[in-house]
């Protein structure tokens with residue numbers, strides 16, 4: 457059976473869930489939906505359509521590795537990493553409107569699409585640029601070692617593209 461992994465945004469903003477798929481979410485998505493007051497809708501979904509799975513640790517580690525490569529790691533919540541790991545583990549398509557999730561999915565080779573059905577076509581990597589002298593750093597550097605100014609993160613397009 458084909459399946460989809462849904463993140464919080466897919467359930468929060470998505471109207472109709474697709475039929476004919478196994479739909480799965482992570483425990484973190486359940487917690488986030490409960491926090492957003494989606495409890496009653498969630499109960500209905502869990503009773504009828506959606507199942508909750510916890511991803512295996514080794515898939516979480518793969519996701520963290522990929523997110524460090526793209527520089528998305530600081531933009532991803534534990535829940536974001538869980539849904540990515542679930543998609544990596546199951547091979548199901550991931551549905552999310554979160555750009556950093558989509559970007560990390562592309563790096564991982566996990567099929568992914570937004571709620572509007574379009575996927576992203578290339579992987580962005582993040583970099584940090586000094587606002588004083590313009591030196592470029594890895595995305596996790598916040599203070600320039602040349603002039604001491606702060607940095608701003610920006611997307612850097614990788615030369616290669618995926619799918």
Ligand SMILES: [Zn+2]
Pocket residue numbers: 586587588589590591600601602603604605
């Ligand atoms: Zn500088």
